[in-house]
Amino acid sequence: MIPLQIGPIVLANRVFVAPMAGVTDRPFRRLCKQLGAGYAVSEMVTSRKDLWASLKTSRRADHEGEPGPIAVQIAGTDAPMMAEAARYNIDRGAQVIDINMGCPAKKVCNKWAGSALMQDEALALAIAEAVVAACAPHGVPVTLKMRTGWCDAQRNAVQLARRFEGAGVRMLTVHGRTREQGYRGEAEYETIAAVKRAVAIPVVANGDVTGPEKAAAVLAATGADALMIGRAAQGRPWIFREVAHYLDTGERLAPPLVAEVRRLLLEHLQEHYGLYGESTGVRSARKHIAWYVRALPGGDDLRRSINAIDDSGAQWRAVHDYFAALEQRMERLPQEGAAVVDEETEGAHA
Secondary structure, eight states, X not given: OOOEEETTEEESOSEEEOOBTTTOSHHHHHHHHHTTOSEEEEEEEESOGGGTTSHHHHHHTOOTTOOSOOEEEEEOSOHHHHHHHHHHHHHTTOSEEEEEEOOOOHHHHTTTOGGGGGGOHHHHHHHHHHHHHHHGGGTXXXXXXXXSOSBTTBOOHHHHHHHHHHHTOOEEEEESSOTTTTTXXXXXXXXXXXXXXXXXXXXXXXXOOOSHHHHHHHHHHHOOSEEEEOGGGTTOTTHHHHHHHHHHHSOOOOOOBXXXXXXXXXXXXXXXXXXXXXXXXXXXXXXXXXXXXXXXXXXXXXXXXXXXXOOHHHXXXXXXXXXXXXXXXXXXXXXXOOOOOOOSSTTOBO
């Protein structure tokens, strides 16, 4: 697979991790990169300066030990504040700044951020121009993630894409749904293909990329330069190496060994506890564990049991023992991954 370049940054491949609220923290990004993702974007970081010192934002801006490139997504509705947020994150190690105009969550859109910005093209362009201007002196490229439009009657991704390219944005990611759709129905790729034809900068296709064959089909349908995978990676982070291998060879990799999955999840949990601490770490790890085991024998029983555990050591041991027992029953995971979950806020694409 030929690498993709964004400004001075050369990406390892063309299969990316989507920013997802409550999911793509530093431990998850590191894991996905380890398992074949060529690029990963952080959870959205607010442009509100009064929240930068909060524990939530400080965790999101923590890139300690993360392999580059470090890409940070920023969210907000005020151009000068977004420019300042870009500089703030560059000072903390960001090598790429991504502008959030794709998040459909009500708590974001109700504040006219995320995909709500697509309704105000003048403001959307002003934000892009301000962020590009703030990043240019540092040599940091700016990317942008958006949807096909606000609603069916207002699919303006192509018009905005041209304006963003003119403002200096170096790469565009398009999720194949409107904000009105949320994650309902199926993603459509015609609009992404139209965006690709309209601009010269790289375009990344996002939405319903659930496996290797679908990845190849989406690339063929859109002509996109790369793919971004979100919800399908929840509990299945090896999807990135599966997709990259299939795109290179046309052949499927064998499913991972149960022993490998056990090791990966246990290491993920240790790093997760280290970032969030005991209490928050145990609670927020529950969803990751549930995603890993949702289609496995005894997975529902494990999920119910860990929901009653408040100690990280006990949680870790429960997961260890579950997978040790599973190894006695099967060598590898089933061929197909579990069904993709639909969540509007936690785990939703930004």
